[in-house]
Amino acid sequence: MAGLAFEDFKVGDTASYGRYALTRDEVISFASQFDPQPMHLDEAAGAASILGGLAASGWHGCVILMRLIADNVLAGGMGEGAPGIDQVRWLRPLRPGDVFSARHEVLETRVSRTKPDRGFVRFRFELVDQDGIAVMEQTNSIMFGLRGPGGTA
Amino acid sequence: MTAFLEELVVGRTEVLGSHTFTADEIKTFAAAYDPQPFHLDEAAAAASHFGALCASGWHTAGIWMRLMVEYAQRQSEERIARGLPVAEMGPSPGFRDLKWLVPVYAGDTITYSATLRETRLSASRPGWGLATHDNEGVNQKGQTVFSFTGTAFWQSRGAQA
Numbered sequence: 499m500a501g502l503a504f505e506d507f508k509v510g511d512t513a514s515y516g517r518y519a520l521t522r523d524e525v526i527s528f529a530s531q532f533d534p535q536p537m538h539l540d541e542a543a544g545a546a547s548i549l550g551g552l553a554a555s556g557w558h559g560c561v562i563l564m565r566l567i568a569d570n571v572l573a574g575g576m577g578e579g580a581p582g583i584d585q586v587r588w589l590r591p592l593r594p595g596d597v598f599s600a601r602h603e604v605l606e607t608r609v610s611r612t613k614p615d616r617g618f619v620r621f622r623f624e625l626v627d628q629d630g631i632a633v634m635e636q637t638n639s640i641m642f643g644l645r646g647p648g649g650t651a
Numbered sequence: 652m653t654a655f656l657e658e659l660v661v662g663r664t665e666v667l668g669s670h671t672f673t674a675d676e677i678k679t680f681a682a683a684y685d686p687q688p689f690h691l692d693e694a695a696a697a698a699s700h701f702g703a704l705c706a707s708g709w710h711t712a713g714i715w716m717r718l719m720v721e722y723a724q725r726q727s728e729e730r731i732a733r734g735l736p737v738a739e740m741g742p743s744p745g746f747r748d749l750k751w752l753v754p755v756y757a758g759d760t761i762t763y764s765a766t767l768r769e770t771r772l773s774a775s776r777p778g779w780g781l782a783t784h785d786n787e788g789v790n791q792k793g794q795t796v797f798s799f800t801g802t803a804f805w806q807s808r809g810a811q812a
Binding site (some may be wrong): 531532533534535537547548553555557558560561562564565568569572577578579580581582583584585586587588591593 | 665671673683685686687689698699701707708709712713714716717720721741742743744745746748749750751769776779799804
């Protein structure tokens with residue numbers, strides 16, 4: 499996938515892509531900057547927490563998914579950002595050593611009423627670990643430019 | 652890290668703190684996690700519908716989280732100084748209705764807050780409950796740039812017994 503525009507997405511489309519190996523150093527570095535809770539910084543504190551061991555910030559999961567989407571869906575294409583996120587569910591802890599990929603399903607597509615040269619594609623994304631288990635689920639729309647505004651394609 | 656679930660007051664707003672987004676940190680964050688042209692390069696951003704370099708929405712969210720944790724740590728230190736027990740904050744099962752309403756441009760200062768919407772005891776984890784907050788970020792012009800509703804595990808008084 500590359501160079502994608504609004505017209506390239508159809509309801510029901512699915513895709514799997516990317517690879518992101520999460521290291522202990524990165525878990526701690528991200529948490530130090532954005533979520534300095536002990537359970538994201540230290541093995542013993544993680545083990546004593548509900549997470550049951552050192553685990554990444556949930557926001558770290560969001561940005562890993564973002565990176566996978568940026569590299570594999572948005573790169574070189576007509577993506578114009580997202581107005582928001584309908585829902586994120588953090589299903590399982592993200593552990594150092596996990597290797598993640600992403601998958602998505604297209605839920606909805608609609609051309610903007612006010613700006614007919616762009617449209618919204620609504621996705622359900624999953625961040626998936628090396629065993630194929632979803633650790634996080636995210637539903638949101640991304641704005642894309644139309645390749646042929648006013649056309650029928 | 653803070654007050655116990657039962658001490659939280661529905662409707663109360665806590666001002667967590669402020670952060671000024673520099674162009675350098677916007678680009679550093681975007682290069683690592685959200686490499687879209689309007690977060691990486693002034694000229695590309697000027698040509699986009701954003702009109703100028705702006706932060707990844709996840710960067711805006713990440714700073715909320717940091718300020719929330721730092722706020723809770725300050726609350727905790729105050730409680731310890733007063734001889735009060737301190738509750739733990741737990742992980743979050745998720746959030747909803749996150750909105751990036753206005754771009755956060757280089758040089759903007761965002762002030763973040765959290766307003767308690769509701770609390771409930773956890774059915775599955777004795778000694779824990781869940782607290783749901785409506786959170787937002789407001790820029791120096793008074794525009795709300797960011798909002799979401801988040802839920803986190805929160806230690807209950809019951810856990811002290």
